[in-house]
Amino acid sequence: MMEEEPQGAPPPEQRAKQYHRIHLKLSLCRFALSFAFLLVIIFSGASLSLRQAVQSIGYNPWFVVGLYGLSFSLLVELLFLPFSYYSGYAVEHRFRLSTQSRRAWLRERGKGIGLSLLLGLLMLEVFYGIIRKYPRGWWLPVAGVFVFIFIILARLAPVVFLPIFFKLKELEGEELMRRLKALAERAGTEVRGIYEMDLSRKSKTVNAALAGWGKTRRLILSDTLLQNFTPEEIETVIAHELGHQVGHHTWKMMALQTVTMGLSLFLCERGLRKTIPLFPFQGVDDVAGLPLVILIMSLLGLVFLPLINAYSRHLERRADRFSPGNTESPGFFISTMEKLAELNLADKSPHPVVEFLFYSHPSISKRITDAKRIFK
Ligand SMILES: [Zn+2]
Missing domain, CATH: 3.30.2010.10 (Metalloproteases ("zincins"), catalytic domain)
Structure with missing residues (x-):
């Protein structure tokens, strides 16, 4: 995984390509490892043992879901810490993008984990609480409550969550x-x-x-x-x-994500109905089946990712077209894009397949070509 330090000073475009190649490899490795980890924890019976261990302390279903969720999340965080460190700290420093000390990075990471645990556990309790109440057809109320939570979080983000990480x-x-x-x-x-x-x-x-x-x-x-x-x-x-x-893009994106999430939860319900009986889980509401839920949802997420990214790129193009029209000249747009690419070490022309699958914004070269074409 560790790559050789580049010899001499390669041209910026080459550095950007190298930087993105490393991140792509890391993401693919991380996905493959998560997949393997979930399979192991399901098939080895480790997930079942974890739930039994939690139940030896208390039987209340909210407690069991909470403590299982907490232990599972901490285990995953610990296992993937080297990955987080390498991609979030080491690579950023190697490409001189980060200005953070190791201690500051760890502190940030701690805050991030704390916040995602808090929100993750809330969603998990909601998820299993609804399944216990509606063992069939739970996907619809879950989707409804999740959308409600996302809308509230989007409202709170700039005033509550962002200030945890940045001064505004x-x-x-x-x-x-x-x-x-x-x-x-x-x-x-x-x-x-x-x-x-x-x-x-x-x-x-x-x-x-x-x-x-x-x-x-x-x-x-x-x-x-x-x-x-x-x-x-x-x-x-x-x-x-x-x-x-002006284009209400936040809401449009939220609408698409609502649809794909609803569809994913619906398919997940069908998938669980078929797969849960194959394992010694007590039912769909058994939190020991959580790794199976995550597995199904991540595979569906992977299927919907290109669709969501394609729509996001469409909205970005719309926003770009709005932009030079309001400023004096497309020249500023081009110099802005060039500077953005340089400072963010963006790969100006990624492989079309990579762009199609993973890019939420059109590549810088496409954005510049577009601006030149439209605002002559
Ligand atoms: Zn944008």
Whole structure:
């Protein structure tokens, strides 16, 4: 897995290719290993033993699901820690993208694990609570409650979750604010708030996003973007984000994800009905069958991933088209894209298959060609 340190200083495009090749290999390895791990824990009877061990402490179903879920998650986290470290810390440092110390990385990782445990356990309790109540046809209420939870989380994200990892402050600079307000006006929308995020504390990469909805909807720009881009380029980035806002892209994406999740849960219910009796599990509501649920859901997730990515790329193209139209010249769009590629070490022209399967945004080369074609 460890690759040789590149000799000399390869050209940026080659470095970007190398960087993405490593991450792709790591992701594929991680997926294969997770798959193997789930099979082992199901077929060896380890999952059953874990549930029995939990039951030796207490029989309350909420308790059993909670403690099983906690132990299972910690086991997985521990097993995959070397992977997380290598891909999240070592590779980022090797390609000089990270500005984080090892201690800071570990602290962040701890916070991430804490938060995902909290949310994961909540979803798990909901999932098994509903299955116990509706042993057949549980997929529909589960999908309904999950969508409700996701909508609430999306609303809370910029004000509750993001501040756990970043410091956010309102964007300073009167001139820039004036420009951006004028831009929003031209776009026929309003900016509720523009915030600066201290990404530079962790990384040299740049980022911008539209987050939240209703009162929490806001544009968030990384300080690295503000430091490295000209006002015209920042305008281009904001115009793209406004394109998402005007086109209601967050809701459209959420709608597609609702459909694919509902379909996955429906197929998972059918799958479990057929497979659970083949194992010594007590029924679908037996939490010892959780690895089987994860296995089925991840395989279905893999099937739907290209569809979700294709739709996301479509929305990104729409936002891009919205963007140069609102700024003076496509020249700014192109220089923004070039800078983005350079700072984020993006692979400007990935293999078409890789782009089709895994890319949520069109490749930089396609985005530039598109802009040249449309905004001559
Ligand atoms: Zn976008």
